[in-house]
Amino acid sequence: MTEPLFVIPLWADLTAVALGGIQGALFASGFRGQRRLDLLGVAIIGIVMGMGGGLIRDLLLNVTPATLQSNWYLIAATLASLVGMLLAGLFQRLNRAIIVLDALVIGLFGAFGTSKALAVGLPLVPAVFVGVCAAVGGGILRDMIMGLPVAIMHVGSLYAVAAAAGCVTLAGLNAFGVDLVLAAIIAVSVTTVIRILAVVFDVSLPEQRVLHRRKVAIETAAIPIVRPTDV
């Protein structure tokens, strides 16, 4: 590779990590399941949300994880988790602030992921895929570790779709020669706006059920057929 590798500025990367950490700790603080999280558990979810997206991105790209090359990422994610924990009571009343924060975080992770994938030389489609994985991967890890149903899998509010729209925008603008920083700003805006509008207007994708109109009785009977390994 002769062209210089695209470098995400450290301050921008750390900002995304810290926002993700706050968001993760807020989420985990609000969690009241069968088993309670201890303080460490809340901090772990903050770190997972702050650093998980970047780790997944770099694993998929097979490059050394950027978040482990400097002390600052873990320090930023941990401090942000602490801030999120301490302010959980306050923030949870600021409903709108959380939704905007969350939308911004997936926009940032998606844009950084797609940019880095393109810089490493991936074609357009997988570059968008890596961006979406970076945007939603932290949340998937969070849900799996917390034993929750994975949010993006279920009838929701265009979470992954908003991320994908931003990543496609960035890759498209980049293909037409638009400056990467400008393209990234537009991409983050696209994701953030779609996500916020989806929450505000409660838009969601149609369920699978709508596609093939069959009676529920038949559908239920069909389940053991699909998965014969189960008892």
Add this chain to the structure above:
Amino acid sequence: MTEPLFVIPLWADLTAVALGGIQGALFASGFRGQRRLDLLGVAIIGIVMGMGGGLIRDLLLNVTPATLQSNWYLIAATLASLVGMLLAGLFQRLNRAIIVLDALVIGLFGAFGTSKALAVGLPLVPAVFVGVCAAVGGGILRDMIMGLPVAIMHVGSLYAVAAAAGCVTLAGLNAFGVDLVLAAIIAVSVTTVIRILAVVFDVSLPEQRVLHRRKVAIETAAIPIVRPTDV
């Protein structure tokens, strides 16, 4: 490494990815849990089943994921998921077709995984391990993302055993100098036949319980002892 790296032909790889995508979407379409999947959720499971095995294989081998080096993998997996979704009603009546399709998919992923691991220079035992992970890894990811009990962990129908038999066959034949393409065809056949026979004759491994004959009361009492971190 002076010898040329073994290359799986793109058409063969894409066929396995597409079959996996169809199988994943069929599975997810038939799913009726507490929370319903939306269309995106079904597509995600299709992509996970089509590309997950290859991604896990390449992560374990620490090579750049092949499925992200070309646009075609994601396009094939996504189109296959759509086909699987649209034909879900039809396919679920073709019970046998699904079982054969599934057996073929784990055979293909296992053979490609073992071949690539041997080509990268892994010893025999870990090469078989990578093959089995490639064969069953997509299904494990699928179950973890969908919040289901992981199928291969429970009393089932020799799912992982069939995969392992094929991978051992390939590695063994390769060690005796058999041509890799021929070895791969035999290996896929071994896995497919074992898996289909296991389903047809309902063969399964003995449960752990059979090994140490102790009273259930004692066993239940013993659980908190093994895991003292739980409350």
Add this chain to the structure above:
Amino acid sequence: MTEPLFVIPLWADLTAVALGGIQGALFASGFRGQRRLDLLGVAIIGIVMGMGGGLIRDLLLNVTPATLQSNWYLIAATLASLVGMLLAGLFQRLNRAIIVLDALVIGLFGAFGTSKALAVGLPLVPAVFVGVCAAVGGGILRDMIMGLPVAIMHVGSLYAVAAAAGCVTLAGLNAFGVDLVLAAIIAVSVTTVIRILAVVFDVSLPEQRVLHRRKVAIETAAIPIVRPTDV
């Protein structure tokens, strides 16, 4: 990198893998959930506990997984799982032996993980992070594959804290020029002792709830606010 890479002696690595395998199989043998594990399931958990920590460590470091470079790791993990399965009845009565074994395993994985991360050139903070991931990662994988709540997330007995204390000790001693082997022995002792004392005296971290004293009713009402993607 001009300095020779730190190499964990094979016998030490295999010992940790085998102890982890025994511990994993003991855990899985004692498991009585809704769905029963078959023999393969127990062996898989043994392999996951024996090799999972090392795999996660090498994935995070982006180096070729050491556990796949030799036949011995998988053989050791599998044989250890078999031993664990056969002796499950005996071991589960030796409550103390299991707790000591478990504490020793996380100490060893933590020390090896931190050492290797430092040897690869990671700064202090991420090196400790990689060590902790290596120590507790196998257990997280185990719980996710078995569909259990992830143990380290919940009010427990300083599991991850004990691992972190050992990793910090090793990294600190190394920074002050202490010989790595000596530092590793001290680090393993620190982790093991803290973990055993925590179990004996039933010490645990305070819950998140203690931090922000709000009424439970308000907290419960706040949950849907934090996670608007859920229905």
